Every structure is written in C-alpha cells, then in structure tokens.
Amino acid sequence: MAAMAALAPSPSTATAVGLAAQRSSSSSRPTPAAATTTAAFGHTPSAQGKSRGSRSSSSSSSSSSSLEVSSCSSQRLVAGLGFQLSELLASSSSALSSSSSSPSSSLSSARRIPRRRSQGSAGAGGVSVVAASEPREVLIVNTNGGGHAVIGFHLAKALRSSGHGVTFLTVGEEASDKMKKPPFNRLAELREIGVATVWGDPSAVGAVVGSKQFDVVIDNNGKDMEAVQPVADWAKASGATQFLFVSSAGIYKTSDEPPHVEGDAVKESAGHAVVERYLASLFENWSSFRPQYITGSGNNKDCEEWFFDRIVRDRPVPIPGSGVQVTNIGFAPDMANMLALAVDKPEAASGIIFNCVSDRAVTFDGLVRLCAKAAGKEAKIVHYNPEAVGVEAKKAFPFRNMHFYAEPRAATEKLGWTPSGELGQILKERYQDYVASGRDKKDISFPIDDKIIEALKQPALAV
Amino acid sequence: MAVLAGSMRAVAGGLSLGHVSQGSEAASPCSRSCPLPLSSFTTFDGLSPERTLSDASPSKSWKRRGTQNGWESCNCGGISRRQGSRGVVARSVLPSFPQKVDQKTKQRGISAAAGPVAATEPKKILMLGGTRFIGVFLARLLTQAGHEVTLLTRGKSPIAKQLPGEADEDFAEYSSKIKHLKADRSDVPTVKALLEGSGFQVVYDINGREASDTEHILDSLSGLEQYIFCSSAGVYMKSDLLPHREIDAGDPKSRHKGKLDTETLLQSRGVNWTSIRPVYIYGPLNYNPVEEWFFHRLKAGRPIPIPSSGLQITQLGHVKDLAEAFVLALGNEKAIGQIYNISGDKYVTFDGIARACAEAMDLPAPEIVHYNPKDFDFGKKKAFPLRDQHFFTSIEKAKQDLGWVPKFSLVDGLRDSYELDFGRGTYRKEHDFSVDDEILEKVRQRTAIPA
Numbered sequence: 068m069a070a071m072a073a074l075a076p077s078p079s080t081a082t083a084v085g086l087a088a089q090r091s092s093s094s095s096r097p098t099p100a101a102a103t104t105t106a107a108f109g110h111t112p113s114a115q116g117k118s119r120g121s122r123s124s125s126s127s128s129s130s131s132s133s134l135e136v137s138s139c140s141s142q143r144l145v146a147g148l149g150f151q152l153s154e155l156l157a158s159s160s161s162a163l164s165s166s167s168s169s170p171s172s173s174l175s176s177a178r179r180i181p182r183r184r185s186q187g188s189a190g191a192g193g194v195s196v197v198a199a200s201e202p203r204e205v206l207i208v209n210t211n212g213g214g215h216a217v218i219g220f221h222l223a224k225a226l227r228s229s230g231h232g233v234t235f236l237t238v239g240e241e242a243s244d245k246m247k248k249p250p251f252n253r254l255a256e257l258r259e260i261g262v263a264t265v266w267g268d269p270s271a272v273g274a275v276v277g278s279k280q281f282d283v284v285i286d287n288n289g290k291d292m293e294a295v296q297p298v299a300d301w302a303k304a305s306g307a308t309q310f311l312f313v314s315s316a317g318i319y320k321t322s323d324e325p326p327h328v329e330g331d332a333v334k335e336s337a338g339h340a341v342v343e344r345y346l347a348s349l350f351e352n353w354s355s356f357r358p359q360y361i362t363g364s365g366n367n368k369d370c371e372e373w374f375f376d377r378i379v380r381d382r383p384v385p386i387p388g389s390g391v392q393v394t395n396i397g398f399a400p401d402m403a404n405m406l407a408l409a410v411d412k413p414e415a416a417s418g419i420i421f422n423c424v425s426d427r428a429v430t431f432d433g434l435v436r437l438c439a440k441a442a443g444k445e446a447k448i449v450h451y452n453p454e455a456v457g458v459e460a461k462k463a464f465p466f467r468n469m470h471f472y473a474e475p476r477a478a479t480e481k482l483g484w485t486p487s488g489e490l491g492q493i494l495k496e497r498y499q500d501y502v503a504s505g506r507d508k509k510d511i512s513f514p515i516d517d518k519i520i521e522a523l524k525q526p527a528l529a530v
Numbered sequence: 531m532a533v534l535a536g537s538m539r540a541v542a543g544g545l546s547l548g549h550v551s552q553g554s555e556a557a558s559p560c561s562r563s564c565p566l567p568l569s570s571f572t573t574f575d576g577l578s579p580e581r582t583l584s585d586a587s588p589s590k591s592w593k594r595r596g597t598q599n600g601w602e603s604c605n606c607g608g609i610s611r612r613q614g615s616r617g618v619v620a621r622s623v624l625p626s627f628p629q630k631v632d633q634k635t636k637q638r639g640i641s642a643a644a645g646p647v648a649a650t651e652p653k654k655i656l657m658l659g660g661t662r663f664i665g666v667f668l669a670r671l672l673t674q675a676g677h678e679v680t681l682l683t684r685g686k687s688p689i690a691k692q693l694p695g696e697a698d699e700d701f702a703e704y705s706s707k708i709k710h711l712k713a714d715r716s717d718v719p720t721v722k723a724l725l726e727g728s729g730f731q732v733v734y735d736i737n738g739r740e741a742s743d744t745e746h747i748l749d750s751l752s753g754l755e756q757y758i759f760c761s762s763a764g765v766y767m768k769s770d771l772l773p774h775r776e777i778d779a780g781d782p783k784s785r786h787k788g789k790l791d792t793e794t795l796l797q798s799r800g801v802n803w804t805s806i807r808p809v810y811i812y813g814p815l816n817y818n819p820v821e822e823w824f825f826h827r828l829k830a831g832r833p834i835p836i837p838s839s840g841l842q843i844t845q846l847g848h849v850k851d852l853a854e855a856f857v858l859a860l861g862n863e864k865a866i867g868q869i870y871n872i873s874g875d876k877y878v879t880f881d882g883i884a885r886a887c888a889e890a891m892d893l894p895a896p897e898i899v900h901y902n903p904k905d906f907d908f909g910k911k912k913a914f915p916l917r918d919q920h921f922f923t924s925i926e927k928a929k930q931d932l933g934w935v936p937k938f939s940l941v942d943g944l945r946d947s948y949e950l951d952f953g954r955g956t957y958r959k960e961h962d963f964s965v966d967d968e969i970l971e972k973v974r975q976r977t978a979i980p981a
Contacts, residue, residue, distance in 0.1 A: 323882025324940060325843055328875075389839040391920065393772070430920070433770025470841060470879070479926060490771060 203282040204232045205410060206307075208269055208298050210288040211239040211251070215313055215358065216367040218423075219287040220250035220257070221403035227260045229411060231283075234263040236275055238288050241266040250365030270297040273305070280306060283410050287313040291338030292345060299342075299349055309352040309413050311406055314339040316357040316395075316422055316473040325393065326428070327473035329357075329420045343420070354409050354416045356402070356423035359473055360466060362497055363399025370396065371497050372506065373465045374438040377516070379507040383447040385519045387464050390432035390450055393472045395424040398493050401486045405475070408482040415481050422473040426486050431466070434490075441494040449523060456522040463515045650861030652676045653755070656730040658715055658747070659737035661687040663815050664760060667853040668734065673707050675857065680709040680730070682721075694814060694950040718746045725750035732860060735759045740788035741795040748799055756802045756866075758859050761789040763807045763871055763923050772843075773877070773924040776807070776869040793869065804865040806856060809873040809923055810916065812943065813849035814950035817958050820846065821944055823915040824887040825952045826961035833897040835969040837918050840881035840900050845922035847873030848938035848946065858932040865931060871923035874943070875936045880916065883940075890944035891953070901969050913965045 205226050209219035219235065226233045235257055239245060246252065254264045267275035269288055284302035289295035295312065302310055318337040319327040333340045339357075346353040362370045377384045402423045409416035429437065432448055439446035453460040453468065460468040478484035501507060655672055659665045660681035670693075672679045681689055690705040692698075713720045715737070730751055738744050738759060748757065764786035766774040780790045789807075796803035812821045827834050855872045859865045878886065881898055888896050903918060928934050938946065951957070 323885055324876040324878045326877065389841060391839060391841050393843060393920070427771040428773070429771055436770055470843070474924075476926065480930075 202230045202232065203410060204234075204280060205283040205285065206234045206236060206272075206276065206281040206302075207285045208236050208272065208288050209238065211237050211243065211245045212248070212367055214361050214366070214368040214370075215287055217250050217361060217363050217365045217399045218313060218358070218402050218406070219285075220253070220365050221363065221400045222285070222287070222406050223257050223262045224260065225400070225403045225407035226410060227257075227262060229407060231410060233257075233261070234265060234276060234279070234281070236265050236267055236269075236272065238269055239266060248367055250367060253365055269294055272298055272301045278305075282307060283309040283311065283413075285311040285313070285406065285410075289338075289342065290315070292341055295342045296345065299346055303349055309354075309410070309417075310346055310350045311409055311416075312342060312346055312353070312355045313406075313423070314343055314355045314357045314420075316359045316424065316471070318357070319473065321469070325470055325472045327422065329422055329477040347418070352413055352417040354418070355420045356406055356409075357420065357473065358397055358402060358423040359395040359471060361397050361399055361402065362493065364497075364500055366399065369465065371434075371438055371494055372501060374435060375442060375498060375501045375507070376511055377513070378435075378439050378442050378444050378446070379501075380511075381444070381447075382513065382516065383449045383520065384435045385449050385451055385463065385516055386431045386435065387451060387453050387460050387468045388431075390430060390435075390448060392431050392466075392468065393428045393470050394431065394434070394466050395428050395472055395474075396434070396490060397424045398486065398488070398490075401425065404487075405478045405482065405484050408478070408484055412482060419477055419481055421478045421482075422475045423478070424473050424475050425490065426475055426479065427489060428472045428474075429490055437491050437494050438498070440491065441498040449520065451519050451523055456519050458515055458518060463519065652678065653731045653860070654729055655679045655732045655734060656711075656725070656728075656751075657681050657734045657736060659683065660734075661689060661691075662737075663813075663817055664811065664849055664852060664856075665734070665736045666691070666693070666815060667813075667850055668736070668856050669708060670704055671853050671857050672734075672860075673704055677732075678709065679707070680711055682711045682713055682715060682724075684714050685710070685712040694954060694956070715743060715747070721746055722750045729753065731755045733757045734856065735792075738789075738792055741791040743788075744792050744795060748795075748801060754801060756804065756860065757796055758856060759792060759796060759803060759805045760856075761793060761805045761807045761869070762786045763809045763873070763921070765790045765793075765807065766923070768919060772920055773922050774871065775924050776871060776927055797867065802866045804859045804862075804867075805869045806852070806859065807869060807871050807923065808847055808852055809845040809871070809921065810847065811849050811852060812846050813947050816849070816947065816951070819915050819959050821887060821947050822952060822957050822959065824884055825891065825948060825957070827963075827966070828884075828888050828891055828893055828896055829952075830961070830963070832963065832966065833899045833970065834884045835899045835901055835913065835966050835973075836880045836884065837901060837903045837914050840879060840898060842880050842916075842918060843877045843920045843922055844880070844883075844916055845873045845877045846883070846940060846943070847936065848943040850946075851934075851936040851938055851943075854937075855928060855932060855934045858934045862932060868927075868931065870928040870932065871925050872928055872934075873923060873925055873936070874938070874940060875925065876940065877922040878940055880914075883916075886940050887944055887948075889941050890948050899970060899973055901973050905972065906969065908965055908968070911962075911965050913969065 207219050207223055210216050223233050223235050235254070237246070237251065237254075246254075258264055265275050269286075281302070284298065284307045286295050286298050289298065299310060315337075316327055318333040318340045320332045320334055322331070335341075339355075343355045346355070360370055361368075374384060405421060405423055409421070435446045435448050453463060475484065652675075655677050657665055657669055657672075657679055660669045660679075661683050665681070669679050669681065683689070689710045690701070690708050692701040711724050713724055715721060725747065728751070731753065732755055733747065733751065735744065735747070735757065744759075748754070763774060765780040765784055767779045767781040767784075769778065781787075782790070784790075793803075793805050796805070810820050811818070816822065824834065851874075852872050855870065859870070884898055885895050888894065903913065906913070925936070
C-alpha cells in the first residue's frame with residue numbers, strides 16, 4: 068500500500084478516474100497486454116479491449132512482467148530514487164532486453180516502443196502516419212513555478228494512464244527550494260506510475276535526456292522565444308514529430324464580442340504569439356494550448372484560495388467594479404486531459420490552437436457565491452472602484468479586472484474533449500483540500516482589503 | 531460531376547437569403563456573411579482580399595477566388611452561385627473542389643462540414659404564423675427548397691409581402707406558391723376541422739406560447755412526421771455559470787414558461803419534435819425594437835444610455851441564420867427530440883452593441899452614458915430594450931447536429947438589417963427619447979462639478 072500513500076489521494080483522485088475513463092472511451096484503442104501492464108502501475112483494466120485509461124486508486128503491485136511501454140521497468144526499478152535518469156539507465160540497461168544497445172548513452176538503450184504501423188496509414192508520398200492510440204514517448208518540459216506548473220503534473224499522469232512513456236523534465240535544479248512547493252513536492256507520485264523525473268536547463272535538453280528519442284515534446288515552461296526556441300529546435304533536430312506548447316489566452320486582443328475563440332486576433336508581439344508562429348514554421352504537427360486561470364490539486368499558485376481566505380474568516384470579499392466581469396477557471400486535470408487527447412490523436416490536433424479552459428465561464432460575483440457555497444457559508448461581497456479607493460487592481464484582486472473569457476471550442480470539436488465536472492463541484496473538492504492543509508487556521512492579514520473597506524465607509528465611494 | 535452533385539445537395543439545404551448584391555460583378559456572397567475576420571484572409575492567386583457589401587457601400591470590393599462550373603469559391607471554403615438578376619441565392623460551407631485551406635480557415639473549421647445537410651423530399655408543411663418576421667424568411671426558404679408551405683394565420687396581415695430588396699420575379703413566385711388557412715390557432719374547433727385529414731406532414735410552430743396553443747394541433751394531425759417549435763432561450767434559469775446550454779434547467783417562473791410547457795408537452799406526446807431556442811433575434815423587419823432602439827439614437831446623434839456597467843453580455847442572432855437552422859432541422863434524424871440554442875457565433879456586451887450598430891451605419895463610435903437603473907422609476911416605459919443581465923447561449927450543439935453555422939457576423943448582420951430596413955426609412959416604433967432625457971439629466975447633474 069506504499070504506492071497508495073505515495074499517490075496521496077485527494078478528493079480530486081476520483082475526478083481523475085472519471086477523466087481517464089472519459090479519455091479511454093473517447094480514444095478507443097486496442098490494448099496489448101492490458102492485464103500485466105496495468106497491474107504494474109496500479110491500474111485495473113476497465114474492460115476487455117478498452118484502453119488502459121481508467122486509473123483506479125486500488126493498490127499497485129510491483130510486477131516484473133514484460134511491459135510494452137518503454138522505460139517502464141527501468142522506472143519501476145528507480146521509483147523513489149531521484150537520480151538523473153541517464154545515470155540510472157546506464158546501470159540498468161543490462162537488465163533490459165533492448166534491440167538497440169549503445170553502451171555510451173543511457174537513455175538510448177532504454178527499451179524503445181516498437182512502432183506498429185496500422186494498415187493503410189501511409190500517407191501520400193509514402194509518409195507513414197503514426198496512428199492515434201499507439202503508445203508514444205513523451206517529454207514534458209515543465210516550468211518550476213507559477214500557475215502552469217500543475218498542468219504538467221496532471222498531464223504526466225494522464226499520459227501514463229493511456230500507456231504513453233513519459234519523461235518529466237523540471238526546469239532548474241532538483242535541490243532548489245522551489246521543489247518544496249506543490250506540485251514538485253509530489254513528483255514521487257509520478258515516479259510511482261513510471262514517469263522518469265529529471266531536472267535541467269531548457270536550453271540544453273539534450274544534456275539531460277541524452278539521445279533518448281521522443282515522439283512528442285511538450286513545452287509547459289516558456290513564455291517567449293528565449294525559453295522555448297532551444298527546446299523546439301532540439302525537439303526538431305532529435306526527430307520528435309509532434310510539438311505541443313502551453314501558451315496563454317492572455318494574448319488575445321480585447322474585443323466587444325466575447326468569447327475569445329481560436330482564430331481570433333492576438334497581440335502579435337506577445338512572447339507566446341511569437342513562439343506559436345515559430346512552431347508553426349518548424350513543425351508539421353504542432354499544437355498550442357492557451358489557458359486562462361487554473362485550479363486543481365497540486366497547484367503552485369493561488370487561485371480559489373484567495374476567496375476561501377476571506378470567506379472562511381467571515382470577511383467581506385472585495386470585488387472590483389460591478390462584479391459581472393466574466394472569467395474562466397480551468398480545472399488542471401481537465402486541461403491536462405486536453406493535451407493528452409492531442410497526444411492520443413495527433414492527426415486531429417495537428418496545426419490547431421486550443422483554448423485550454425473550462426467550458427463554462429463565471430462572473431466575479433458568481434465565483435464568490437460558488438466558493439461560499441463550497442465552504443458552507445454566506446457570500447459577503449463588497450464592490451469598489453480601485454481607482455477611487457486608491458488601490459492597484461492588480462494587487463487587490465487575483466484576476467484581470469475585465470471580461471477575460473475564452474471557450475474551448477476547438478478541443479470540443481476536434482478532440483471530443485469534455486470537462487469532468489462543473490466549477491461548483493470542483494470548488495467543493497478544492498475547499499476540502501484547503502481545510503485539510505490547515506490554511507483556514509492560519510493567521511493572515513488583509514491590508515489591502517482593510518484599506519478598501521475603510522474607504523467604502525465614505526458614501527461617495529460606494530459602487 | 532459527383533462533386534458538383536454533392537454541392538447541389540448542399541445547396542438545397544443551405545440556400546441563403548438576401549445577399550442581395552445588385553448585380554455587382556465582383557460581389558461574393560460569402561463576403562457579407564463570412565464569420566472569418568477580414569484580416570484572416572490570405573492572398574490567393576494574386577488576388578487581394580477585399581469585401582463587397584452592396585452597391586450602397588461600394589468602397590470595398592471582393593475578388594473571387596476562382597470559378598469552376600459556374601460555382602465561385604471563397605477563401606473561407608464556401609461556394610456560391612449566381613442566379614439571374616437576384617445576385618447570389620446559394621451558398622454552402624462545403625468546399626466544392628480541392629483547395630488550399632489556409633491556417634486560419636482550418637483553425638475555424640469553417641470548411642469542414644459538421645454534418646450532412648438534411649436534404650429531404652418535398653413535404654406538405656403547415657406553418658403557424660409566418661407573416662411577421664421569422665416565418666417570412668423561413669417560408670421562403672422552404673418554398674425555394676420545393677416544399678408546399680401553408681400559413682395558418684388570422685389573416686390580419688397580408689400572406690405575402692415583398693421583402694425589401696427582393697426581386698419582383700422572386701416575390702411573384704413566392705406569392706404564387708404560398709398557401710393560406712385562415713383561422714385563429716386558439717379556436718380549437720375551427721382548427722380541428724381545418725387540420726383533420728389535411729395531410730400536413732410537418733408543422734413549423736412559430737407563434738405558439740402556451741401548451742394549450744399546441745395540444746389540439748397535435749391531436750388533429752395524424753401522420754405528423756415532425757413538429758418543429760420556436761421556443762426561446764428566455765426559459766433558462768439565470769446562472770452564474772455561462773453560457774446557457776440545452777441541458778441546463780429551465781426557470782419555472784420565467785415569463786416564457788409557456789414555451790417550456792410546450793416542449794414538455796411535445797416530449798410527452800411521443801411525436802418527432804425539435805425545439806429551437808433563439809436569444810435576441812434581429813434583422814430586417816424585426817418587430818422587437820432591438821437594433822432599432824440603437825439606430826434611432828445613433829441617427830439622431832444622441833448619446834446612448836446603457837444601464838449599469840454596460841459589460842452585461844448578451845447574444846444577437848440574425849433572423850436569416852435562424853431561418854436556415856429551422857430548415858436544417860427538417861427531416862434531420864439527429865434533431866428528433868432535441869433542443870437547439872440558435873443565435874450568433876459570438877456574444878456581445880451592451881456597450882459593444884452600441885458600437886457595432888454605429889459601425890453598421892458607418893458612423894463613429896457613440897458616446898455611451900452609464901446609469902444606475904435603481905436611481906429611476908420609469909413606470910411602464912422601458913429604458914433599455916434588453917434584459918439587464920448576462921444572457922447568452924452556446925450554439926455548439928446545433929453546429930454539431932445540424933451542420934449549421936451562423937453566416938452573419940454581428941456588424942455584417944446589423945448592416946444587413948440597417949440597409950434593408952431602418953436605413954430605408956422604415957421602422958416599427960417611433961422614437962421616444964423622454965426616458966433618455968430623464969437619465970441624461972440626472973447623470974449629468976451627478977457628475978457636474980460643483981461651483
């Protein structure tokens with residue numbers, strides 16, 4: 068049951084199961100050796116012939132049965148050890164039956180998934196297309212902080228549950244203080260399910276992964292060419308055929324006509340936009356995922372916590388402006404699922420931009436109400452004009468003080484993506500985690516809130 | 531030829547209305563309604579993308595992308611065909627021949643048909659209503675598609691009235707084909723006598739309000755193949771989570787409760803029913819002063835008073851797009867027992883509507899004055915034509931099931947409405963700025979700097 072503890076089940080695990088089940092049903096695929104492989108990863112096969120998609124929270128067992136997913140057995144051997152993957156595989160390569168064994172580079176001697184070419188998959192000009200649903204080798208280059216970090220965490224899990232091989236490269240150093248914060252303090256959960264966790268500099272990916280071959284490279288790190296170009300160039304040179312980029316919905320130009328829909332005009336000079344154009348020029352198969360705000364277990368950045376902090380202490384929640392501004396809070400496992408679907412269905416995702424957001428938007432006032440409901444409390448909202456009160460909207464409130472609203476139309480249409488649940492339910496689970504962490508008891512001060520509330524006592528400033 | 535045949539089938543279901551270009555050679559039908567922003571068009575074969583709207587605003591002109599067998603194709607992937615002096619009557623979003631699809635088009639998925647166009651054999655259709663707004667356009671589409679359409683009305687309005695911009699011969703053909711049954715639909719015995727044994731296969735119920743309006747209609751029509759009902763997005767319960775989707779709860783207290791009851795009745799009867807829920811409908815002949823309210827003020831050069839923040843988000847849908855959706859539901863197996871939100875592809879803020887109307891009239895952006903409606907009591911007078919809340923729906927289900935996509939962007943659609951109606955000096959309600967004056971006076975007092 069050690070594996071159970073390592074998985075640190077949170078209420079969101081149940082959602083993840085549902086998610087994985089949804090992915091398994093949406094991407095019907097033949098499941099080779101389902102029984103043996105899933106046993107090794109603590110999965111139970113959902114049904115005969117169904118994919119390995121359903122994650123269950125039942126116990127895992129170490130199985131040394133031969134696995135079709137590359138690097139799996141080596142991951143099992145090194146589970147819990149934080150060594151650099153290259154070192155480990157050098158020592159364990161002899162234990163693997165490998166068709167290509169090059170003594171020097173460790174990763175290349177790791178078992179490579181033999182590619183099965185399905186009938187008639189060769190495209191015009193003899194280019195063979197990797198059919199969707201084949202297990203693939205995926206590298207995630209993940210930021211070491213900020214709102215996006217949690218996406219990569221759940222993505223690694225989602226990809227594993229579909230049977231893909233996953234290497235998770237966190238930017239920076241393993242010994243860094245940043246690794247003490249979620250989701251990095253939970254990377255053992257990834258190792259438990261066979262993800263190779265490594266650390267390094269995005270400008271030198273090759274140095275970390277050696278000559279290991281990846282089918283898919285996912286950049287969940289960079290905001291501009293400086294950070295992403297080296298990763299993209301390396302991916303291209305090393306033969307990756309699909310590149311996914313976690314971009315930002317913040318690049319959309321503001322408009323009188325919400326929502327932001329894929330294809331709408333963006334700020335051309337924005338770092339993410341420049342990267343997207345570069346990727347389009349470099350890769351045949353590339354996709355971009357534009358998130359807004361993110362919630363979910365393992366989040367590196369506050370989202371709903373800002374609201375819970377006030378609600379749980381019976382403080383009024385100061386909301387700038389009218390409170391009808393609409394925003395979008397994405398659920399990290401759902402967002403991860405979107406990227407995972409793109410890996411499962413490369414042809415469907417090729418060349419497409421995806422808004423990586425929830426399928427429902429919420430108003431600021433509505434969000435307070437939902438958070439209050441999750442906490443079993445009454446919402447107390449006060450509206451204020453930041454300028455009139457003399458506070459910076461950016462510091463006073465966690466979201467952009469305007470309509471910021473994208474819809475996940477491309478993902479729904481092209482990937483068959485659906486969310487796992489709605490925000491009210493998600494916030495209930497988040498609230499349980501909030502309380503479990505003890506944050507509700509922490510002594511917090513609210514200097515900006517106090518300034519706002521004080522100012523509102525003057526009748527002229529009441530909105 | 532197979533390709534052309536396929537596109538002809540598509541045309542039958544995808545007939546378009548009123549892109550009435552007055553014989554301008556360079557006019558492309560797609561240009562008026564293509565949802566792709568102009569900036570997204572790439573050059574093709576050295577032709578530069580510009581847009582023609584009508585001879586009324588000849589400043590922009592569209593260049594054709596290519597011609598094959600008389601069918602023109604646009605960069606958006608749509609095809610169209612000229613017919614006589616009417617300009618263009620047909621449009622389809624199905625690409626008719628292999629063409630390079632630029633990145634943005636691919637992204638939008640415009641050229642990928644979402645589903646097969648429902649091409650059916652000619653039906654005997656009964657339309658309840660059909661002389662005022664939606665039905666006027668819908669009846670024409672159905673007639674053009676070869677169906678026999680009968681309007682059941684009290685006869686207070688002419689059965690067929692020539693549309694602004696409608697060619698004489700088209701109107702002549704329509705008036706010769708459209709049929710009429712004179713009755714008040716709530717007059718149960720008369721309706722029963724008229725409908726029993728009538729052989730109507732399909733009903734388009736455009737003006738039903740309460741379930742009681744519909745019950746006897748269902749009773750009288752044995753052999754009814756499909757009942758297509760015009761409901762309303764007004765049935766949705768107000769929610770913090772948006773957009774409204776068809777699966778969302780209805781509001782038993784809404785003033786559109788009758789529509790909800792009718793849907794329930796249809797469901798209980800086991801008939802093949804489809805319900806269409808529009809949001810705010812606009813377009814030429816609109817009797818609800820939506821765009822008209824803004825046009826009046828913009829024409830008078832007056833500021834536009836908008837309640838609260840002006841950030842309330844709503845959704846306008848062009849009546850012609852709505853009519854096309856109604857047609858695509860006909861004989862569509864996917865639509866059996868289904869509800870569809872039908873409106874524009876994008877939503878819009880209240881402030882945004884004011885600006886879009888100004889753009890449609892080729893006027894500069896207006897002065898907008900916000901006010902707190904709680905500071906006023908206007909009695910029975912309405913200060914603003916739209917409900918003061920977020921009110922918009924997802925139309926993705928209809929896109930998926932019906933293969934329908936709205937052709938009018940907001941500004942283009944408002945332009946169509948303006949050029950064919952208000953801009954010609956016609957409107958339903960005389961302007962009344964008394965409420966505006968009351969608002970402006972109070973707001974200006976409040977913001978006036980004391981001496």
